Amino acid sequence: MWADALLKELPSVPVPAGLEARILADFDRQAMRPRWADRLREALWPGAPLWRPAGAVALALAVGVLVGSYVPLEDEQPAQTIALDEAPSFDLGESS
């Protein structure tokens, strides 16, 4: 086919030795990374990139802080006043 023959005229692209060294250096760095972080990520969210579980934790944290800061607690009502001029009555079970 004409297009095949045409593109065969293109010279091959050399792979510089420096590139191979850089790629292998990346491999070495990756191989030296602690595996526990990867295992934890796999347990939390199998197959996902790191940013997903990290993002989920950050989002949950942000929502928690917002809710904690702005939603009033239910028992934040005026404290019950006790009238001091009335004697408190206690039922100490004297009838028994």
Next chain:
Amino acid sequence: MIDPDTDLVARAGRGDRAAAQALMARHLPKMMTLARRMLGSQAEAEDAVQEAFLKLWTHAARWQPGKAKFETWLYRVTMNKCYDRLRRRPAAPLDEAAEVVDPAPPADSVLENSALAGEIEAALAALPERQRAAILLCHHQERGNIEAAEILGISVEALESLLARGRRALRARLGHLRE
């Protein structure tokens, strides 16, 4: 069908440097050629290929054989790295000029091999990126339509359409070389 890379990927995922080197020896030259022709820049092609291998190293331990052919996945990653770089470039009028027919250069300029290669590279560079990718995968890297479509993440019909338009544009620019 047995994927010839499966064992190497699994070993690389366990930190086997020799397996990593074997994977590089198998795929690096073709990936480099593809990226260089896609991007038109040696430095950018090197960076794109390095990023693709970095992604391979981070995913090797989790590679699940049988889901996809490894080579198809790797070339898809490489192609996506090229697309990322092309989109980060400031808009150039090259895509709009892709269908414009240039007047044929003087006959003596195509006698030199380097001039011929330069002309072909210029014609390829003038193609829209998806047409260029389709042409390179099918006509330069000699991949089948099904595999090329998987690499590009499109249907075979869409690939064939890209190929037809790409060939037409190349013929318009380089038709004088057919004689």
